Amino acid sequence: MSVLISPSILNADIGDLAGELKKIEGADWAHVDVMDNHFVPNLSWGIPVVEAAKKYSPVPIDAHLMIEDPDRWAPAYIEAGAASATFHAEAVKSPIRLAREIRAMGGRAGLALNPATPIDAYIDILDEFDMVLCMTVEPGFGGQPFLASVMPKVERLRELINKKGLETWIQVDGGISADTIAQAAEAGANNFVAGSAVYKAEDAGEAVENLRLLASQHVHP
Ligand code: DX5
Numbered sequence: 266m267s268v269l270i271s272p273s274i275l276n277a278d279i280g281d282l283a284g285e286l287k288k289i290e291g292a293d294w295a296h297v298d299v300m301d302n303h304f305v306p307n308l309s310w311g312i313p314v315v316e317a318a319k320k321y322s323p324v325p326i327d328a329h330l331m332i333e334d335p336d337r338w339a340p341a342y343i344e345a346g347a348a349s350a351t352f353h354a355e356a357v358k359s360p361i362r363l364a365r366e367i368r369a370m371g372g373r374a375g376l377a378l379n380p381a382t383p384i385d386a387y388i389d390i391l392d393e394f395d396m397v398l399c400m401t402v403e404p405g406f407g408g409q410p411f412l413a414s415v416m417p418k419v420e421r422l423r424e425l426i427n428k429k430g431l432e433t434w435i436q437v438d439g440g441i442s443a444d445t446i447a448q449a450a451e452a453g454a455n456n457f458v459a460g461s462a463v464y465k466a467e468d469a470g471e472a473v474e475n476l477r478l479l480a481s482q483h484v485h486p
């Protein structure tokens with residue numbers, strides 16, 4: 266299973282977006298957290314920032330949509346240049362229809378689950394998604410502590426994906442650092458979002474490489 270490191274720009278200096286993105290050229294994806302102050306109690310940014318990130322990023326854009334009504338808005342993020350759009354199970358009305366729409370546009374479709382949301386309702390439709398994001402914090406803010414209680418869900422999901430012979434990525438997001446990435450990899454995750462662990466580090470590039478090394482030592486074969 267290849268390890269993918271996806272730094273979140275939530276903690277980056279947005280006044281120098283191009284410079285901040287350049288720092289993560291050794292990563293695999295740039296994770297852009299879209300928050301609407303309805304689905305989560307915080308407001309970040311939307312389509313214009315994804316367009317700007319697309320223009321300057323050395324790696325593809327992974328849009329994490331923490332928004333109400335993703336059925337209405339998610340396709341616009343693919344149109345704006347995101348290579349992947351992840352919508353929340355708690356907000357989406359028609360997950361299959363939306364995932365198919367995103368894929369038909371050439372994007373990767375991601376399904377996000379909050380820490381308390383079970384995977385059960387999605388087991389039979391896992392092949393509709395390119396990625397399942399298991400949130401390891403309650404969404405809304407960077408810098409929160411990792412919830413190890415989500416790991417059994419990641420383990421179960423990895424078993425199900427393998428049993429079905431799918432290529433679906435498992436992403437973890439929230440509190441991922443040098444202290445927590447190994448247990449997430451061991452549980453079965455292969456795509457790791459890290460905000461503060463990358464952008465609060467002295468050398469963001471070095472932080473990415475360190476996380477990659479730690480994850481590689483623990484990721485499932
Ligand atoms: C939380 C966001 C995360 C966040 C991660 O709602 O989805 O992507 O930026 O930040 P850290 O790594 O600091 O927990």
Ligand code: ZN
Binds near residue numbers: 273298329438458
């Ligand atoms: Zn995120």
